[in-house]
Amino acid sequence: MDIEQARFNMVEQQIRPWNVLDQDVLDLLFVVHREDFAPPAYRALAFTDMEIPLDIDGSRSGEFMLAPKVEARMLQHLELRKHETVVEVGAGSGHMAALLAHRGRRVRSYEIRPELAEFARENLRRAGISNAEVITGDGAVLLEPGDETFDVIVLSGAIQFIPPALFDRLNPGGRVVAIVGDEPVQAAQILEKQGDRMTVPDILFDTATRPLQGFPRRPAFAF
Numbered sequence: 565m566d567i568e569q570a571r572f573n574m575v576e577q578q579i580r581p582w583n584v585l586d587q588d589v590l591d592l593l594f595v596v597h598r599e600d601f602a603p604p605a606y607r608a609l610a611f612t613d614m615e616i617p618l619d620i621d622g623s624r625s626g627e628f629m630l631a632p633k634v635e636a637r638m639l640q641h642l643e644l645r646k647h648e649t650v651v652e653v654g655a656g657s658g659h660m661a662a663l664l665a666h667r668g669r670r671v672r673s674y675e676i677r678p679e680l681a682e683f684a685r686e687n688l689r690r691a692g693i694s695n696a697e698v699i700t701g702d703g704a705v706l707l708e709p710g711d712e713t714f715d716v717i718v719l720s721g722a723i724q725f726i727p728p729a730l731f732d733r734l735n736p737g738g739r740v741v742a743i744v745g746d747e748p749v750q751a752a753q754i755l756e757k758q759g760d761r762m763t764v765p766d767i768l769f770d771t772a773t774r775p776l777q778g779f780p781r782r783p784a785f786a787f
Contacts, residue, residue, distance in 0.1 A: 565608060567599065574598075574611040574632055582633040582769075586640045592666055598632060601659035601687045615773065618656055620679050627680060627774065629657050630720060634752070634771055638718070638741050641754050641768050644668045648715035651733070653703030654776055658684030660720050661696045668716065671696035674703030676777050704778030706733050714738065721776035722750055731755075731762050747772050 575593050584590065599610035606616045615628035639660075644650065644667040652661055655675035661684065665671045673696060675681035681700040688696050706717070707729040715735050719726075719742035726742055734740065734757040741754045744765075752768040 570611040571598075578613050579633045579636045582637060584633065584636045584640050588667075589636055589640045592639075592663060593632070593636065596659070596662045596666060596691065598659060600691060601657040601662065601684075602629065603657075603683075616657075618680055618683070620683050623679070625677055625680055627654075627656055627677065629659055630773060631771075634773075635660050635663065637769060638752060639663055639667065641752075641766075642667075642716055642718070642739060642741055644716060650716040650718060651703075651706065651714045652718040652720055653706065654720035655684040655698045656680060656720060658687040658696070658698060660718065661698065662688060662691055662693050664716075664718065665693045665696040669695065672699060672714075673697070674699050674701055674705070676700075676702050702778040703776070706730060707780075716740070719743070719776060719779075722747070722773050723776055723779045724781050726753070726755065726765070727780055731757055741768075743771060743773055 575590055599607045602610040602616050603619055609616055615631050618625045618627040648668045650664045650668045650671045652673040655661055655673035661671050661673040675684055675698055678700050681698050684698045707727055713733050713735045715738045717730055717740040722743045730740055738757045739754055743750050744753050750772045751770050753765040755765050756763045
């Protein structure tokens with residue numbers, strides 16, 4: 565397979581037609597090599613329009629890399645600036661953390677599965693990215709009271725709703741982006757903190773992915 569041709573085709577045939585028109589984002593996809601973050605068994609599929617299973621050392625984690633166009637469009641809508649700090653929940657392979665690290669000042673990414681956290685750390689190390697760290701643990705810790713705040717929160721997985729407690733972890737002007745809803749009806753949303761309130765969610769696009777662990781869910785309806 566011609567890797568560079570496959571990368572070019574991914575950008576020009578999948579991502580650009582999906583309204584990802586920020587040239588800086590498109591250029592970044594040629595700098596951060598997606599195939600280097602995919603498990604070895606799936607590297608040939610790294611450029612396809614699909615989620616890639618994060619099966620490490622022959623074991624099934626049940627986790628997936630988000631599809632290329634989903635990551636790119638979320639990154640575009642964040643409009644991340646070089647001085648901003650980011651926290652991500654759901655490091656997975658570390659690919660989204662790598663993209664965020666190139667755009668922002670510092671990235672902290674939580675991964676609840678130890679084997680994936682180590683995989684993401686190694687991928688980031690090999691990519692030469694020094695301003696992103698992977699924490700082994702439940703990113704739902706962000707819902708607990710704390711003094712540390714961030715400019716951007718990225719939830720790289722689905723949740724039923726965005727918990728209000730996350731807003732306390734945002735700096736003024738901060739944003740949170742997440743995939744919200746229940747399969748098969750989910751949509752990427754972005755909210756901004758303006759003063760002491762959050763804006764009405766901006767619905768970015770429809771998509772579907774696996775839920776994040778540890779985040780609250782609405783009580784199941786019972787008769």
